[in-house]
Amino acid sequence: MALRSQLLRIAYNGQQARCLHELKSKERAGVENLREVLEDRLKEIKRAKTWKHERIITSPQDRKVTVKGADGEFLNFCANNYLGLSNHPEVVNAAQDSVKKYGAGLSSVRFICGTQSIHKELEDRLSKFHRREDTILYGSCFDANAGLFESMLTPEDAVFSDALNHASIIDGIRLCKAQKFRYPHRDLSELEHLLAHSEARIKLIVTDGVFSMDGTVAPINGLRDLADKYRALLAVDDSHATGFFGKTGRGTEEYCGLMGAADIICSTLGKAVSGAAGGYTTGPKELVTLLRNVSRPYLFSNAPPPPVVGASLKALDLVEHSAELRERLHTNTKLFREGMKQAGLTVAGDGHPICPVMVGEAPLAVELASGMLLKGIYVVAFSYPVVPKGQARVRVQISAAHTTDDVKKAVNAFEEVAKKIGLIKK
Numbered sequence: 001m002a003l004r005s006q007l008l009r010i011a012y013n014g015q016q017a018r019c020l021h022e023l024k025s026k027e028r029a030g031v032e033n034l035r036e037v038l039e040d041r042l043k044e045i046k047r048a049k050t051w052k053h054e055r056i057i058t059s060p061q062d063r064k065v066t067v068k069g070a071d072g073e074f075l076n077f078c079a080n081n082y083l084g085l086s087n088h089p090e091v092v093n094a095a096q097d098s099v100k101k102y103g104a105g106l107s108s109v110r111f112i113c114g115t116q117s118i119h120k121e122l123e124d125r126l127s128k129f130h131r132r133e134d135t136i137l138y139g140s141c142f143d144a145n146a147g148l149f150e151s152m153l154t155p156e157d158a159v160f161s162d163a164l165n166h167a168s169i170i171d172g173i174r175l176c177k178a179q180k181f182r183y184p185h186r187d188l189s190e191l192e193h194l195l196a197h198s199e200a201r202i203k204l205i206v207t208d209g210v211f212s213m214d215g216t217v218a219p220i221n222g223l224r225d226l227a228d229k230y231r232a233l234l235a236v237d238d239s240h241a242t243g244f245f246g247k248t249g250r251g252t253e254e255y256c257g258l259m260g261a262a263d264i265i266c267s268t269l270g271k272a273v274s275g276a277a278g279g280y281t282t283g284p285k286e287l288v289t290l291l292r293n294v295s296r297p298y299l300f301s302n303a304p305p306p307p308v309v310g311a312s313l314k315a316l317d318l319v320e321h322s323a324e325l326r327e328r329l330h331t332n333t334k335l336f337r338e339g340m341k342q343a344g345l346t347v348a349g350d351g352h353p354i355c356p357v358m359v360g361e362a363p364l365a366v367e368l369a370s371g372m373l374l375k376g377i378y379v380v381a382f383s384y385p386v387v388p389k390g391q392a393r394v395r396v397q398i399s400a401a402h403t404t405d406d407v408k409k410a411v412n413a414f415e416e417v418a419k420k421i422g423l424i425k426k
C-alpha cells in the first residue's frame, strides 16, 4: 500500500511539474486571447481617465484613518459613515459578542439552515423601525434591488425609474421582464405622462430617496400623489437616508413630512446603520413572503454573518435611543455648508450631509482633491461618466464622528486650496 501511494505521488508530482512547465513555456490560447482583449479595454479606461485608484486604509474606518504609503493620519471626509458607527465601541463589542455566541457564519442560505434567531430579530426590528409589515434581509442592498423587480413584476407590469437611480436599481430592473420606463431626474410631469399612458397591471415607481452624487432628495410628496392618482406603487431606496435623515432617522419620507409615503423601502446596513454590510426590503407582508420564496439573491446566497447582524442590531439601538448623533451630524453639516458658502464655494444638494463641492472641469476637481489630501483631508473627486460632463466635483460627506474643529479645518483647507488653484479669488 505504502509503495502504491508513493508511486502515485511521484506520478502526480511529475504531472504537476509538466503542467507548470507547459504553462510557463506556452500560455493557453484562451488566456492569451483574454489578456489581449482586456489590455485594449484597460487602455481605453486609462485614456478616458476613469481609472479607479484604490487607496489602502490600514486602520478602522473612522473620523481619522491611516493610509498605506502616506505619512500620518487623514481626516476622513468621504465615507458613508454618517453616524460614526463603523468603529463605534458598542457596535464593535456587539459584533464580537455575536461571533462568540453564533459563530463566524452559517455555511448556508436562509431557507436550508441559515436562519438564526438574530436574523429574525433584526428583521422584526427593521419592520418596527420603518413601521412596515415585514422585512427580508439580504447580503447587501445591491442584492435587495437585484432580487426585487424580477420577483414581483411580469411582462404585464411596468416599472418607472428615475434617470439617476443607483446602479443596483438599474441592474435589478434589467433582470425583470416588465415594461421599463425611465423618467428624467425628479421630473414629476414627465413621470405623470408615462403613468397616464400605461395600462400595466402593476405600476411601480422606483426612486432613490437621496441621490448620492448630488445630495438631492426625491420629491416624495409629488411621487406619492402620482402613485395614488394612477394606482401605482412607490418604492424608495433609502440607503443614503436610513438612520439619520428625518427627525428620528427614519429616512426620506420622514424628512419630507410624509411617514409611510413609500409602499416598499429598500435600504442598506452598510452605510449609517453599522457600516458593516447587509441590505433589506420592507413592505407589505405578501411581497416579503414572495421574496423569501423566489428572490434569487436571497435564495442562492449565504445568510448575513452573525457579527454583521449583531453590529446592525446594536447600531439600530443607537439610532433609536440617541438623537445626539443625528443632531451632531446635522450641526456639522450646517457648519460645513455655511462655511463653504462664506468662502465663496458652491455646495450642491438639499441640506444633506452629502456635500458635493462643485468645480466644473475634471482636472480642476482632481487638483482640488489632491490639494486637500496634502493638507491631511481625505476627499475624492468625481467626474464624467460618474457625473455629467462639466460638472466635476469633490464630494464631501459629513459624519457625526467629526468634531467642530474637524469641520472648520476642512472648510479652511478648501478655501486655501481653492484660492491656490484659482477656483475662487485670492
Ligand SMILES: *Cc1c(COP(=O)(O)O)cnc(C)c1O
Pocket: 139, 140, 141, 142, 143, 166, 168, 208, 212, 237, 238, 239, 240, 267, 268, 269, 270, 277, 278, 279
Ligand atoms: C450604497 C447603495 C446601495 C448598495 O448598498 P450595499 O448594501 O453596499 O450593496 C444601493 N442603493 C443605493 C441608493 C445606495 O446608495
